[in-house]
Amino acid sequence: xxxxxxxxAGFKIHHLTNLNTYILDQNKEFVFHHETISIPVFMPGSxxxxxFNFYKEMTQNNQLYVFTNDWGLYYLGYTFTLDTDYSIxxxxxxxxxxxxxxLMKIYQLDHDTSEDLTIFYNQIQLVGIEKALSFASLLQLFxxxxxxxxxxxxxxxxxxxxxxxSSNQQYNIIEDVSKVVALRYKIEADFLHAVEQGDKTKAxxxxxxxxxxxxFSERFPNxxxxxxxxxxxxxxxxxxxxxVKRKVPPILIHRTSEKFxxxxxxxxxxxxxxxxxxxxxxxxxxxxxxNSFIHYSKITQEVITYIMTYYNKRIDINELAAxxxxxxxxxxxxxxxxxNLTITAYQQQIRMHQAKHxxxxxxxxxxxxxxxxxxxxxxxxSRVFKQETGYTxxxxxxx
Numbered sequence: 001x002x003x004x005x006x007x008x009a010g011f012k013i014h015h016l017t018n019l020n021t022y023i024l025d026q027n028k029e030f031v032f033h034h035e036t037i038s039i040p041v042f043m044p045g046s047x048x049x050x051x052f053n054f055y056k057e058m059t060q061n062n063q064l065y066v067f068t069n070d071w072g073l074y075y076l077g078y079t080f081t082l083d084t085d086y087s088i089x090x091x092x093x094x095x096x097x098x099x100x101x102x103l104m105k106i107y108q109l110d111h112d113t114s115e116d117l118t119i120f121y122n123q124i125q126l127v128g129i130e131k132a133l134s135f136a137s138l139l140q141l142f143x144x145x146x147x148x149x150x151x152x153x154x155x156x157x158x159x160x161x162x163x164x165x166s167s168n169q170q171y172n173i174i175e176d177v178s179k180v181v182a183l184r185y186k187i188e189a190d191f192l193h194a195v196e197q198g199d200k201t202k203a204x205x206x207x208x209x210x211x212x213x214x215x216f217s218e219r220f221p222n223x224x225x226x227x228x229x230x231x232x233x234x235x236x237x238x239x240x241x242x243x244v245k246r247k248v249p250p251i252l253i254h255r256t257s258e259k260f261x262x263x264x265x266x267x268x269x270x271x272x273x274x275x276x277x278x279x280x281x282x283x284x285x286x287x288x289x290x291n292s293f294i295h296y297s298k299i300t301q302e303v304i305t306y307i308m309t310y311y312n313k314r315i316d317i318n319e320l321a322a323x324x325x326x327x328x329x330x331x332x333x334x335x336x337x338x339x340n341l342t343i344t345a346y347q348q349q350i351r352m353h354q355a356k357h358x359x360x361x362x363x364x365x366x367x368x369x370x371x372x373x374x375x376x377x378x379x380x381x382s383r384v385f386k387q388e389t390g391y392t393x394x395x396x397x398x399x
Contacts, residue, residue, distance in 0.1 A: 013138065061080070078136075115258075369393065
């Protein structure tokens with residue numbers, strides 16, 4: 001059997017399931033290896049460990065298998081014979097939503113690792129029983145899929161002469177490509193300036209989701225979804241660049257950029273992508289207005305970045321001063337002078353902001369939210385939260 005046929009069939013399985021797809025021969029060598037998501041290195045099963053563990057258990061030919069790892073990730077596998085024995089594996093996917101906060105607590109993950117875990121799980125498909133059975137049936141038809149493609153005969157409706165002329169006129173409205181490119185770059189520069197100033201209204205006027213000048217219809221003409229995804233990815237990169245220029249804390253830029261990168265790839269409808277583009281521009285504008293470091297000294301910038309990274313940990317002022325090669329008293333005085341807040345108050349402000357987000361967007365117990373934002377005593381957390389907001393956490397959740 002031609003390896004190219006197996007390779008082509010592997011791509012078909014991937015496109016139909018949208019899952020990582022692996023095909024191994026009897027020598028444990030990859031014939032096909034295509035991933036859209038990768039397991040983070042801190043998780044069991046990374047670097048193809050799950051695949052090889054699963055492969056070792058797939059000993060019976062023409063047999064369907066299902067594998068689950070320690071973290072609740074599922075894989076489907078099937079063994080078959082062509083010119084020799086092969087195994088195809090697809091996954092990972094989830095069958096149930098997982099309590100990430102519970103996992104973070106059990107495995108004692110630090111803040112950055114918890115962020116990576118959240119990003120990873122947001123990319124994984126949730127596959128119900130019926131859909132999993134459909135995927136299983138597809139794997140069992142792999143031998144048939146390997147067969148050569150039969151190209152369909154294309155039938156097109158004949159266009160009349162008037163329609164053809166009308167179509168040609170539409171495409172000849174703007175003939176000077178250089179002028180179009182120049183205009184795009186001018187608008188792009190104005191757009192970036194508006195974002196830098198936090199002007200959401202102006203930014204959306206310049207590059208809104210329905211701006212035809214930035215539809216780039218000449219790219220991927222038959223793949224509108226892919227074209228729009230690529231455009232939104234580019235806008236995400238431009239927005240990230242502006243945030244860096246305005247000296248927004250790198251940890252905030254990273255979280256925002258990664259969040260939208262995942263959401264872009266997960267969208268399956270044009271209307272959803274257009275809505276996401278608008279939301280992304282607005283959020284970056286707010287991020288820049290609220291968190292720009294441009295007016296802060298280098299030492300205050302470093303302290304804010306540190307607090308935002310480790311907001312849920314106890315901060316040792318002596319250790320923080322040592323990291324910035326200064327005296328604790330000078331560090332505290334400089335920070336208060338520039339932010340009008342003590343380091344402790346600034347950390348508490350960030351904790352409360354995160355707690356508000358979790359209360360409104362996650363159905364987690366109050367105790368777990370308290371632990372997540374850095375309070376071991378949930379009663380103390382509730383008292384601090386009420387002092388800051390005027391509501392208890394339970395009251396805030398339903399307002």
